[in-house]
Amino acid sequence: MNNTVFGLTMLVVGMGGTLVTLFIITLVINALALFFPVRPDEEEKK
Amino acid sequence: MSDAILSALGALFEGVRFLFAHGGPNVIMISVACVMFWLAIAKGVEPLLLLPIAFGCLLVNLPLSEVMHADGVLKTLYDFGIGNELFPLLIFVGIGSMTDFTPLLANPRLLLFGAAGQVGIFVTLLLALWLGFSKEEAVSVAAIGACDGPTVIYVSNMFAGMDRIPTAMVGALAVAAYSYMALVPVIQPPIMRLLTTKKERAVKMPSPKGKVSKAALIAFPIVVTVITGIVAPKGLPLMGMIMLGNFIKVSGVAPRLASAAENEIANVSTLFLGLAIGGTMLGTQFLTRETLMVFGLGLVAITIDTVGGVLLGKIWYLLSGGKVNPLVGAAGISAYPMAARLVQSEGQRWNKHNYLLMHAMAANTGGQIGSVMAAAIMLSLLKGLGII
Numbered sequence: 001m002n003n004t005v006f007g008l009t010m011l012v013v014g015m016g017g018t019l020v021t022l023f024i025i026t027l028v029i030n031a032l033a034l035f036f037p038v039r040p041d042e043e044e045k046k
Numbered sequence: 047m048s049d050a051i052l053s054a055l056g057a058l059f060e061g062v063r064f065l066f067a068h069g070g071p072n073v074i075m076i077s078v079a080c081v082m083f084w085l086a087i088a089k090g091v092e093p094l095l096l097l098p099i100a101f102g103c104l105l106v107n108l109p110l111s112e113v114m115h116a117d118g119v120l121k122t123l124y125d126f127g128i129g130n131e132l133f134p135l136l137i138f139v140g141i142g143s144m145t146d147f148t149p150l151l152a153n154p155r156l157l158l159f160g161a162a163g164q165v166g167i168f169v170t171l172l173l174a175l176w177l178g179f180s181k182e183e184a185v186s187v188a189a190i191g192a193c194d195g196p197t198v199i200y201v202s203n204m205f206a207g208m209d210r211i212p213t214a215m216v217g218a219l220a221v222a223a224y225s226y227m228a229l230v231p232v233i234q235p236p237i238m239r240l241l242t243t244k245k246e247r248a249v250k251m252p253s254p255k256g257k258v259s260k261a262a263l264i265a266f267p268i269v270v271t272v273i274t275g276i277v278a279p280k281g282l283p284l285m286g287m288i289m290l291g292n293f294i295k296v297s298g299v300a301p302r303l304a305s306a307a308e309n310e311i312a313n314v315s316t317l318f319l320g321l322a323i324g325g326t327m328l329g330t331q332f333l334t335r336e337t338l339m340v341f342g343l344g345l346v347a348i349t350i351d352t353v354g355g356v357l358l359g360k361i362w363y364l365l366s367g368g369k370v371n372p373l374v375g376a377a378g379i380s381a382y383p384m385a386a387r388l389v390q391s392e393g394q395r396w397n398k399h400n401y402l403l404m405h406a407m408a409a410n411t412g413g414q415i416g417s418v419m420a421a422a423i424m425l426s427l428l429k430g431l432g433i434i
Contacts, residue, residue, distance in 0.1 A: 036261035
């Protein structure tokens with residue numbers, strides 16, 4: 001594999017992969033907020 | 047008898063003879079060490095790292111120094127903790143323990159700034175390849191765009207261990223990475239002002255309303271570790287150690303371990319890592335054209351990271367009808383919490399009633415996760431392409 005093809009592959013798949021993975025993590029964080037809502041006693045402490 | 051005395055005196059002055067005969071590169075590197083001392087002590091630039099790195103650099107460049115020879119003290123430290131990637135990973139445990147992901151969990155969409163803030167890594171990789179670096183060297187140089195010293199050392203040292211890049215390059219990369227991290231307050235503001243209008247910079251963002259439960263904070267590091275393990279297993283040690291440190295802290299049941307991770311473990315690892323990295327900065331190997339190019343490309347990487355983050359901020363500003371301040375995008379890099387504080391001060395400069403800190407902290411912790419994720423994905427792609 002020549003350097004240009006390698007670099008472009010890394011740019012597209014690497015950047016795309018990072019973006020998609022972080023997007024999945026945002027979805028997971030939203031799910032965590034649904035599964036683990038703030039309890040009333042935690043609310044009082046805050 | 048007189049011959050013996052003369053020979054003994056000659057041995058004492060052998061270092062001076064060496065200095066005059068072949069010591070040019072050593073003198074330059076000792077001067078570099080002195081500049082690093084000055085930066086750390088007088089200017090407060092990353093003193094925790096620059097002091098041991100500079101001292102290691104001084105030790106290895108003194109004439110006839112044997113500290114990096116087999117069984118030398120710095121070589122022993124290098125083999126003990128850098129050659130096998132241990133020290134960067136231990137520092138990550140400390141970083142994880144010092145990081146508070148609450149703002150990010152309260153406002154998870156800002157994690158996407160952490161992806162935009164990594165674009166410099168991949169563009170720099172392409173540039174480095176075009177400039178003639180080998181694939182492994184280009185990946186190592188590009189890692190500076192992660193704005194994260196341990197990540198750079200972890201990635202580059204992996205290649206040094208395979209003899210794919212020179213060991214001296216690890217030192218150049220580490221110094222470049224830490225120098226540019228310290229220079230974030232100098233590099234970012236002009237780019238932030240250049241890419242945004244006064245109106246955009248003055249946008250006031252309300253405080254995040256989302257609340258975060260302790261259970262969510264505890265589950266977060268486990269979930270991120272599992273996702274990284276599935277998507278990019280080659281980078282699992284990096285993400286796993288950050289998340290371990292954070293998990294110990296948020297669990298709240300092992301304050302001694304959390305304190306050790308934040309203090310003793312991070313401090314001892316930083317000292318040994320700095321010394322060992324300084325030990326790789328031997329003048330004859332360090333003073334090369336490649337070192338200068340590494341510093342140039344490092345600056346490009348961090349500049350493009352900032353541009354990527356601010357441009358995503360501008361897109362978000364347009365899509366949200368002017369509700370998102372594009373400056374927050376600049377915090378999507380790993381320099382934590384410096385980048386977030388910078389966004390806060392820059393935002394207040396244009397609107398005194400603007401408090402962007404919590405949003406910037408969310409983007410900044412997103413940048414930490416993003417940088418490690420980008421490195422992890424890069425390593426996994428290299429494995430998939432059969433390069434490592």
